[in-house]
Amino acid sequence: MAIMRRIVFWLFFVMLGVSVAAQETVQPTTEFEFLTEYGYNLTYQHHANFDLKARTTINRHFELDAALQLSTVNHYTAAVSTRAVFPLPVGDMYLQNRLMYKLLCFAKLYDFNAALSLGYRMDYVNVELGLFARVMDEWKRPVHSEVEPIIEPYNILYRIEAFVRPQASRWNLSLCFSNIDDYQMERMWQPLFMLGGYFCPADHWKVLAGVECKPTGMFHLNAQFYGVVARVGVAYKL
Amino acid sequence: MKKIFFLLAIVSLTACSKNLDLVGMFAGQSPQPDYRFDKSMEHNAAVGPRDLVLSSDDYRFYVGTDTHVDEKYEHTAQYLRDFRQDPSASFTLMLGDLINAQQNIPWVSEMFRDSCGTKRDRIYITLGNHDAYFNQWGEWQQEWGSSSYSFDVVTPNAKDLYICIESANGTLGNKQTRWLKELLEQSLNKGYRHKIIFTHTHMFKKDGSQGHTSNYAMEETYELTDLFSRCGVDWYLCGHDHCREITHHKGVTYIIVDALEEHYNNAFYMIADIGEQMHYTFVPVGEQD
Numbered sequence: 071m072a073i074m075r076r077i078v079f080w081l082f083f084v085m086l087g088v089s090v091a092a093q094e095t096v097q098p099t100t101e102f103e104f105l106t107e108y109g110y111n112l113t114y115q116h117h118a119n120f121d122l123k124a125r126t127t128i129n130r131h132f133e134l135d136a137a138l139q140l141s142t143v144n145h146y147t148a149a150v151s152t153r154a155v156f157p158l159p160v161g162d163m164y165l166q167n168r169l170m171y172k173l174l175c176f177a178k179l180y181d182f183n184a185a186l187s188l189g190y191r192m193d194y195v196n197v198e199l200g201l202f203a204r205v206m207d208e209w210k211r212p213v214h215s216e217v218e219p220i221i222e223p224y225n226i227l228y229r230i231e232a233f234v235r236p237q238a239s240r241w242n243l244s245l246c247f248s249n250i251d252d253y254q255m256e257r258m259w260q261p262l263f264m265l266g267g268y269f270c271p272a273d274h275w276k277v278l279a280g281v282e283c284k285p286t287g288m289f290h291l292n293a294q295f296y297g298v299v300a301r302v303g304v305a306y307k308l
Numbered sequence: 309m310k311k312i313f314f315l316l317a318i319v320s321l322t323a324c325s326k327n328l329d330l331v332g333m334f335a336g337q338s339p340q341p342d343y344r345f346d347k348s349m350e351h352n353a354a355v356g357p358r359d360l361v362l363s364s365d366d367y368r369f370y371v372g373t374d375t376h377v378d379e380k381y382e383h384t385a386q387y388l389r390d391f392r393q394d395p396s397a398s399f400t401l402m403l404g405d406l407i408n409a410q411q412n413i414p415w416v417s418e419m420f421r422d423s424c425g426t427k428r429d430r431i432y433i434t435l436g437n438h439d440a441y442f443n444q445w446g447e448w449q450q451e452w453g454s455s456s457y458s459f460d461v462v463t464p465n466a467k468d469l470y471i472c473i474e475s476a477n478g479t480l481g482n483k484q485t486r487w488l489k490e491l492l493e494q495s496l497n498k499g500y501r502h503k504i505i506f507t508h509t510h511m512f513k514k515d516g517s518q519g520h521t522s523n524y525a526m527e528e529t530y531e532l533t534d535l536f537s538r539c540g541v542d543w544y545l546c547g548h549d550h551c552r553e554i555t556h557h558k559g560v561t562y563i564i565v566d567a568l569e570e571h572y573n574n575a576f577y578m579i580a581d582i583g584e585q586m587h588y589t590f591v592p593v594g595e596q597d
């Protein structure tokens with residue numbers, strides 16, 4: 071736990087430092103997203119999720135996301151993500167950290183993930199590669215217990231996303247292959263396939279929709295369907 | 309044209325290796341877990357209970373896994389010989405990945421039974437992902453019957469529950485999950501002394517040794533670990549990783565047993581001594597690093 075605390079502290083420090091050092095400033099913008107999700111998987115069967123997300127661009131070099139998910143299967147997820155953006159002649163490079171805390175009330179368990187990744191985004195493509203660590207533990211483990219939390223220190227994070235139009239367009243579609251999304255970090259051998267899109271019917275407003283498919287056993291070389299999530303929602307830009 | 313290209317791609321992928329089912333990365337070639345579970349239940353109903361009645365409250369069993377038998381199998385042979393010759397060993401659990409290459413299941417299964425001599429009916433086995441490659445479930449089922457079952461070990465003053473779950477696809481599937489929940493929840497009122505789950509896939513991914521092996525989806529990890537803790541499971545025995553790891557989580561001990569695979573320089577098997585207390589020891593096989 072001491073190592074995790076140190077990692078989190080340094081990630082925060084680096085992000086703060088990059089933000090303060092940013093010379094070029096733009097008007098901060100914030101976008102709020104509200105999505106409802108229908109999900110089915112072999113474990114929970116049918117369930118629904120409600121997502122609330124805020125994306126803030128503080129300046130040209132610093133972005134901050136915060137997300138909250140409530141699920142009908144009695145688990146709750148909070149996530150914070152910061153990005154230090156380094157504009158390049160073509161596209162942006164970014165250093166991103168994610169902190170995700172999942173409270174599994176039905177199991178009296180928490181699952182905390184911390185990730186650091188390096189990404190590159192252009193009009194039509196976004197790629198990201200990084201590492202994340204996981205700590206899982208029961209809520210009320212006695213302080214003097216000899217049992218230790220489950221620590222999975224080395225996981226690879228990857229995300230490859232392609233868009234059919236430039237990312238700032240009025241509508242867009244994307245296809246994504248990754249082991250993470252806004253509310254989960256799967257082990258590296260457990261990929262997610264996502265199809266998403268949005269449309270802006272009016273200034274400030276966006277309609278969002280997407281489907282996410284999770285197979286299992288791909289790296290058992292015995293792949294099969296595990297779960298699917300369909301989501302729709304709206305976004306409002308301040 | 310597209311169909312021809314697709315077929316050619318599948319054929320060439322399959323031809324790449326006789327050990328690795330690369331097509332299975334996109335669609336497992338054996339029937340899906342729910343189908344296998346149904347077939348296992350049909351078999352269980354046909355053969356009846358597999359309970360073992362032992363004359364002492366203290367007993368011993370052997371655990372071996374990931375034998376990946378190909379042409380040479382000295383590690384496996386030593387394991388089976390040790391089990392056969394140990395008079396206090398009552399039965400063995402085999403945790404999957406019996407074979408490596410195609411067409412090995414029939415002769416390897418026969419070799420296992422022959423090597424165990426009079427204890428040939430004391431082998432309790434589960435299906436590993438390698439056993440299910442290349443649509444080999446049919447062969448496997450013909451040899452071993454069922455990949456999901458439970459049995460009681462009944463001693464003069466106690467009763468222990470053993471549950472074999474099948475995780476060759478990295479999931480238990482719908483039906484097996486329901487069956488497992490029901491079985492474990494019912495077990496709460498049956499006065500079991502110990503409860504042991506055995507399967508192939510490991511639950512956690514704590515170190516670099518698991519770089520090459522995949523787990524359950526996180527949702528399934530949360531759900532199963534909670535179920536095991538709520539229902540008083542003592543041990544979760546598995547292989548898949550090839551490298552020993554012992555984890556205590558919410559009252560359950562999760563044990564990954566080392567592989568017995570040939571050419572593997574850290575091959576071990578596990579001996580479990582069960583009484584009021586439960587103890588395990590690991591026995592080296594072959595050359596060690």
